[in-house]
Amino acid sequence: MGKLSKYQAPSLKDARKRINKETNHIYYEIKDEYIGLGNGKTYLLKTYGCQGNLADSEKISGLLEAMGYTKARSDEDSDVIIFNTCAIRENAENRVFGELGRIKSLKKKRPGMIMALCGCMAQEEGIVEEIKKKYHQVDIVFGTHNIHMLPEYIASIYKRPSRIIDVYSFEGDIIENLPQLHDHPKKAWVNIMYGCDEFCTYCIVPYTRGKERSRLPKDIIKEVEDLVSKGYIEITLLGQNVNAYGKDFVDTKYTFSNLLEDLSKTGIERIRFTTSHPRDLDDSTIEVMGKYPNIMPHLHLPVQSGSNKILKKMNRKYTKEEYLEKIEKLRKSVPGISITTDIIVAFPGEEEQDFEETLDLVRKVGFEGAYTFIYSPRVGTPAATYPNPLTEDEKKSRLLKLNDLINEGFYEGNKRFEGEVVKVLVDGPSDKDPSMLTGYTPHEKVVNFPGDISLVGKIVDVKISKAYSWHLRGEILEQSK
Ligand code: 5AD
Numbered sequence: 001m002g003k004l005s006k007y008q009a010p011s012l013k014d015a016r017k018r019i020n021k022e023t024n025h026i027y028y029e030i031k032d033e034y035i036g037l038g039n040g041k042t043y044l045l046k047t048y049g050c051q052g053n054l055a056d057s058e059k060i061s062g063l064l065e066a067m068g069y070t071k072a073r074s075d076e077d078s079d080v081i082i083f084n085t086c087a088i089r090e091n092a093e094n095r096v097f098g099e100l101g102r103i104k105s106l107k108k109k110r111p112g113m114i115m116a117l118c119g120c121m122a123q124e125e126g127i128v129e130e131i132k133k134k135y136h137q138v139d140i141v142f143g144t145h146n147i148h149m150l151p152e153y154i155a156s157i158y159k160r161p162s163r164i165i166d167v168y169s170f171e172g173d174i175i176e177n178l179p180q181l182h183d184h185p186k187k188a189w190v191n192i193m194y195g196c197d198e199f200c201t202y203c204i205v206p207y208t209r210g211k212e213r214s215r216l217p218k219d220i221i222k223e224v225e226d227l228v229s230k231g232y233i234e235i236t237l238l239g240q241n242v243n244a245y246g247k248d249f250v251d252t253k254y255t256f257s258n259l260l261e262d263l264s265k266t267g268i269e270r271i272r273f274t275t276s277h278p279r280d281l282d283d284s285t286i287e288v289m290g291k292y293p294n295i296m297p298h299l300h301l302p303v304q305s306g307s308n309k310i311l312k313k314m315n316r317k318y319t320k321e322e323y324l325e326k327i328e329k330l331r332k333s334v335p336g337i338s339i340t341t342d343i344i345v346a347f348p349g350e351e352e353q354d355f356e357e358t359l360d361l362v363r364k365v366g367f368e369g370a371y372t373f374i375y376s377p378r379v380g381t382p383a384a385t386y387p388n389p390l391t392e393d394e395k396k397s398r399l400l401k402l403n404d405l406i407n408e409g410f411y412e413g414n415k416r417f418e419g420e421v422v423k424v425l426v427d428g429p430s431d432k433d434p435s436m437l438t439g440y441t442p443h444e445k446v447v448n449f450p451g452d453i454s455l456v457g458k459i460v461d462v463k464i465s466k467a468y469s470w471h472l473r474g475e476i477l478e479q480s481k
């Protein structure tokens with residue numbers, strides 16, 4: 001394919017700019033000329049990274065199915081393969097490059113197959129340069145801002161085979177009405193906002209996903225009402241910093257707690273939201289969480305570090321003490337709430353005593369789970385230029401020590417449910433043991449139990465017989481719904 005028919009490369013420098021206060025809302029409608037282009041053809045979508053990417057992938061599937069494509073069973077028999085990528089850490093990127101190499105030969109066997117790469121990696125100029133030079137098997141590179149243009153790119157390649165690289169580094173619009181194909185029959189992601197303006201010094205996201213911009217309340221409420229009418233039971237509201245929802249509205253004052261309250265009145269049975277930012281999580285949100293039983297008693301509240309010195313260098317804009325204060329308020333408002341977090345170890349300048357502060361905070365909060373990471377420098381972010389004298393062994397040993405402590409909290413958090421009856425929304429057969437069903441409790445605990453496949457998508461009462469480090473084991477009491 002080789003020849004470029006379109007070339008717009010990303011620029012991390014442009015992506016940093018925040019100039020326009022107002023946001024364009026574009027109401028999408030697929031053009032008739034794209035419908036049917038995929039008839040009789042199949043697609044495969046490989047998704048890496050966060051829930052934001054999972055939600056984007058459901059839109060990509062929605063677009064492809066609107067064009068007539070159906071899901072392929074494997075790499076070998078798909079006509080379109082799309083990599084929806086993540087740039088948050090180096091190892092996420094390496095995995096994608098490995099996969100791209102692995103499937104290179106497929107194209108020889110199946111000429112006419114289209115390979116595309118999108119998501120956060122596509123927003124980085126270094127990555128796009130590398131793809132342009134070394135990965136000729138990739139036909140389309142598009143970014144996080146132009147998912148809705150995928151049908152146009154595919155149509156153009158069908159007309160005249162060529163290579164398309166089309167990535168925008170601007171603040172971003174809001175594209176409404178994209179078709180979506182939810183992966184789960186009863187659970188749906190609902191984007192409430194896009195982008196991030198926090199600029200934590202380690203993080204690439206504000207560059208790859210544009211400015212913080214909120215969807216209009218009426219569009220979100222309508223989406224949730226539609227989901228309720230279709231029988232959905234659980235929604236997870238998505239944003240990089242959901243607590244900043246509405247801060248970009250120029251002529252109205254409507255905040256995350258207003259939205260949460262309005263959505264809890266739609267009749268949806270379970271509401272979750274992620275990700276929260278400790279600085280922006282406000283009292284009114286904490287209050288609303290305690291008031292409505294359909295807001296689930298679990299909060300993922302990334303702390304990143306327990307050292308005030310490191311928090312400052314990370315540009316997190318809160319202290320360890322302020323974080324602990326919010327936890328106390330949460331526990332008062334939502335008794336029994338389970339709290340999980342994200343922690344980065346070995347951030348540049350983290351000394352032994354800073355790391356000890358993190359361990360101390362973990363002990364004080366009693367997290368019931370955490371995603372823990374070794375700091376990974378990201379080109380274009382401020383922290384990538386900070387000196388980091390720690391050896392790889394030191395970094396790994398901190399991670400291991402932290403994980404041991406986190407696992408203790410995870411187990412303790414599970415143990416408190418032994419003998420209790422919990423409501424489990426059944427996801428499907430367990431991966432490890434297909435004779436068992438698996439699902440989540442309101443506190444976001446995984447429960448495995450014997451049961452009939454017909455229970456998938458229902459909420460059932462399960463009595464917990466035993467807690468393990470990573471999950472609970474139980475027996476069904478009765479079918480409650
Ligand atoms: N290195 C390591 N971890 C990171 N995260 C974000 N950027 C980096 C980085 N450069 C982690 C943070 C964030 C989670 C999604 O990923 O903990 O909360």
Ligand code: SF4
Nearest residue numbers: 196198199200203205
């Ligand atoms: Fe990254 Fe910080 Fe924004 Fe989270 S809040 S996406 S860590 S910049």
